[in-house]
Amino acid sequence: MPVESEPRSDDLIQPFQIDPFALRGRLVRLGPTVDRILSQHDYPEPVAAILGEAITLAVVLAGALKYDGVFTLQTKSDGPVRLIVADVSTEGAVRGYAQYDADRLDPDWDGGSPSVPTLIGQGYIAFTVDQGEHTDRYQGIVELAGATLAECAQHYFRQSEQIQAGIKLSVARAGRDGGWRAGALMLQRVPPEGGYAVIADDVEDGWRRAMVLMSSATSGELVDPDLPPRLLLYRLFHDEGVRVYDTHPLEARCRCSRERIFGILRSFPQADIEEMRREPVTTVTCEFCNTRYDFTGDELAAAAPS
DSSP states (O other), X not given: OOOBSSOOSSSEEEEEEEGGGTEEEEEEEESHHHHHHHHTTTOOHHHHHHHHHHHHHHHHHHTTSOOSSEEEEEEEESSSEEEEEEEEETTOEEEEEEEEOGGGSOTTOOSSSOOIIIIIOSEEEEEEEEOOTTSOOEEEEEEOOSSSHHHHHHHHIIIIIOOEEEEEEEEEEETTTTEEEXXXXXXXXXXXXXXXXXXXXXXXXXXXXXXXXXXXXXXXXXXXXXXXXXXXXXXXXXXXXXXXXXXXXXXXOOOOOHHHXXXXXXXXXXXXXXXXXXXXXXXXXXXXXXXXXXXXXXXXXXXXXX
């Protein structure tokens, strides 16, 4: 991902390390990026909140990986929010969307932390790293197990990666304009050679203490536009010796284009293209950014196999 030496307060990944215990961490702060993504669709508040959490989780996980391509988080389930997709490119482009059944949403949602059992239901969460057509895709899938998306991700790490990780997410309307904001903290450690059984007692105590300190960060602090990310890290971990690194900038940017959509249409069977040509205009809407692309019958004729 691109790096910035000058700290900013919004739309960033802030890497850090707790020196005495070699714990790696990421702090994510999203302002205009998450607000733009959620505002592109007329989502009900609970759907926007759970999608915002998924986007923030995708960003914090992507920030902990070394890859060149696109990292995607997806949930598919039987709840009111049946599908969530969020992805992050190595250039820092972020996007996401949700499919939901409005009639099944709780009309009395109180604005608290989005509940996975209530909103998403039973299903799976998948993490995919796609580095291009000439490389193998990596995908990890695990059952949705937890009250929150953060708990589901921690379950995945325990079951599939044998990596100890702590994650805290927050999404809310905040600031003077009342726009959507989001924040995340992630701490992780990779098992040393010989496994966790060989870790010294003081290092184990340091991990537990760091997890307690991370948990003490309030939801409000994670999204507070007036609290710089580095100041928040100092508040939490200054006694432990926290070291910060250059930030990675983020922005809401979809990868759709007229050319990409036309390429997808060209892959359709000829019978489907001929059927679409009967209409004066065929409209394709990007599910991520809600951009509409119109194609005339003559344009679709060029898409038909020769």
